[in-house]
Amino acid sequence: MARLDTSGLHVLGVRHHGPGSARAVRAALEEIKPDAVLIEGPPEADALTSLVGELEPPVALLAYLADTPKGDAPRASEGWAFWPFASFSPEWQALRYAVEHDVHVRFCDLPAAHTLAERVARAEAQARAAENEQEQEGEREPEGSGDDPPADARKDDAPEEAPSESDGVRVDPLGVLARAAGYDDTERWWDDVIEQRRDDQPSPFPAIADAMAAVRAETGPERGRDARREAYMRQTLRAVLKEGHDRVAVVCGAWHAPALRDVADYSIKDDTALLRGLPKAKVNATWVPWTHGRLAADSGYGAGVSSPGWYHHLFTAPDRPVHRWLTDAARLLREEGQAVSSSHVIEGVRLSETLSVLRGRPLAGLDEVSEALTSVLCEGETARAALVHRRMAIGERMGAVPPSTPMVPLQRDLTAAQKRMRLKPEPFDRDLDLDLRKESQRERGVLLHRLRMLGVAWGVPRDTGGGQRGTFREAWRLRWEPDMDVALIEASRWGTTVASAAGARAVDLAAEADLPALTGLTEQCLLADLGDALPHVLSLLTDRAATDSDVTHLMAALPALARSARYGDVRATDGGHLRAVAEQILRRVCVGLAPAVHGLDDDAAAEFVRRIDHTHDAASLLGGDAADEWTAALVALARRDTLPGRIAGRITRMLSDGGLLSADELRRRLGLAMSPGTEPADAAAWLEGFLQGSGLILVHDDHLFGLIDTWLLSLPEERFTAVLPLLRRTFGAFDTPERRAIGEAAARIDGSPRPDDSAAERRLVDADRAAPAVSSVLAVLTNGRSHA
Structure with a gap:
């Protein structure tokens, strides 16, 4: 040949x-x-x-x-x-x-x-x-039996042994x-x-x-x-x-x-x-x-480079790359409010070139440029330099492909929706606040919820600290990652559009979901406006709610369902069926509440308190007869003598906050919980449940505070030492202003006046020190009126 x-x-x-x-x-x-x-x-x-x-x-x-x-x-x-x-x-x-x-x-x-x-x-x-190994666990023969591994686990290209020194060059x-x-x-x-x-x-x-x-x-x-x-x-x-x-x-x-x-x-x-x-x-x-x-x-990319932004800069600016790089760095620093002049850039270039000569390099590299950035432009402030360096060295940018690129129908539908809604996929975090009363913004929220149903977490709900969930506002944090294209391709088996695929996925998830998961899925269907899938999910939810006898499951299922029933009208959905199911679940919770709390240890009681809190919020959202039934169940439960202390304290606080306990009755219950005949650990648990969430009630009721103080002073040293960690956990959960107010309340137990008394308030004001500030404010206000 x-x-x-x-x-x-x-x-x-x-x-x-x-x-x-x-x-x-x-x-x-x-x-x-x-x-x-x-x-x-x-x-x-x-x-x-x-x-x-x-x-x-x-x-x-x-x-x-x-x-x-x-x-x-x-x-x-x-x-x-x-x-x-x-x-x-x-x-x-x-x-x-x-x-x-x-x-x-x-x-x-x-x-x-x-x-x-x-x-x-x-x-x-x-x-x-791995499955075979789990099945054979405990039945393996002793080491050295000579048995071969399963034939299908031996592959020609399986990971090889660690290379020797001579093999290392291959790596x-x-x-x-x-x-x-x-x-x-x-x-x-x-x-x-x-x-x-x-x-x-x-x-x-x-x-x-x-x-x-x-x-x-x-x-x-x-x-x-x-x-x-x-x-x-x-x-x-x-x-x-x-x-x-x-x-x-x-x-x-x-x-x-x-x-x-x-x-x-x-x-x-x-x-x-x-x-x-x-x-x-x-x-x-x-x-x-x-x-x-x-x-x-x-x-984690195997062929990745340490600084793609620097490499992109070297390729696109082959002439004077160091000059241009430091000029861009100076521009970024000025945008951050830092005073950087052209002389800084000139000296930075000189330092970079000098370092490259001393190190025998043909040109200044990123190491030299970074040192010049830190030493000259940032005047030795490494934190400021590191921030600029990270932004420039990575140089985050995202590419683009034309519409003619082969795509699965689901990708094409999403691309059209992104264009229609003006939601550009970007490779960095971007906050998005939506007002669901506006149709265009509601559509954006629906799209993001549907994508989450499909496992494409382009948007993640953002906690704004204002308790906005379930209202007419939604807060999101958006970030597009390339892997999301893969997730879309994998999700394409559910449908050719985002809406149809999300609906089919919801139906599939519902088939194997337990009751809490079903109520969460119901809420997701409402948020994602999956009207075709919702009846099927609700049908399963009704069946599971009627047959599930586990009170903890029912309590876990209720909050999402109550939110959906309460706020469904904000998203133009009918909450009547949801409310009926939610009320049915709440009634069953009320019936099974007393047996469910019997014999719980402290950890289980703490978990049950969280479930009670969530159920209480759900009942408040439902309102009407449902809320009355829940309140009656709490009143009946509070009368039981065998309640775990943490649960008893929490229910007492709920009833007090709801105006269902007089001040005298509240003090009586607290006195019983803090009485000498109660074990200190049980009393501390009761107190933790009572004060959970807020301790300001102690600031405004000196008698309650005095009862707790008397109880603490009556404890022998060894018992006080035993309950101290529980008390620290209770009070440590309060915000700093709350702890400060409680400390001031403790300081006035001996009869000293409240710090908000008029005399005390007057003593806190230093008129001489305040005079210059008052004069300046007066001048500003007077000048503003004259210009008006």
């Missing part, structure tokens, strides 16, 4: 993201003028290369299983993969060159059909092995080369040699391929998945060369460069054998927006 002609082959080994590598690839392609370009990536994306001219990086190729596995299956998290590209990615520049010059281009890595099928098979095998070949060059920092070596190289320097790719060949010679032949990847790359390369292309450029990871440059030295038969019998799945591919944050190494 004739030897393959590789005279027109040019292999450009790169690091996947880097401005110097990207410029070098572009320059090499301009010189080579190839008639075919091969790029490391999934061949399923070949048909998508025509869209490159319309994409705005950063973007990513997304390959996913066509059958969109269910989220609870082991294969769901393994059924997709990303290949990210930034403007400074060498592969992106190769794609742009090929499209702009109408050059044949294709991806040459192992197909995602094999990659994802292998990952799914491995995940399923591990899940089965980090750049580290080996950096050490050989006298560097102790791999990143700095690569930046100095490649990323900060000048455009007039010779092409680095022949040297990179030779260096990698030397490293590979020390580690031996490739094995496992990398061997199969390189075999497929060579098969693709051979096919392209046989098609008659004279000048072929291959852009791949530097480690693979020797294996492709020397393609003629590898056996076709061996490569075919490596690829025989690989598992395969049906896969779709598309482009999705990406972010710089997801390109950062800190995000």
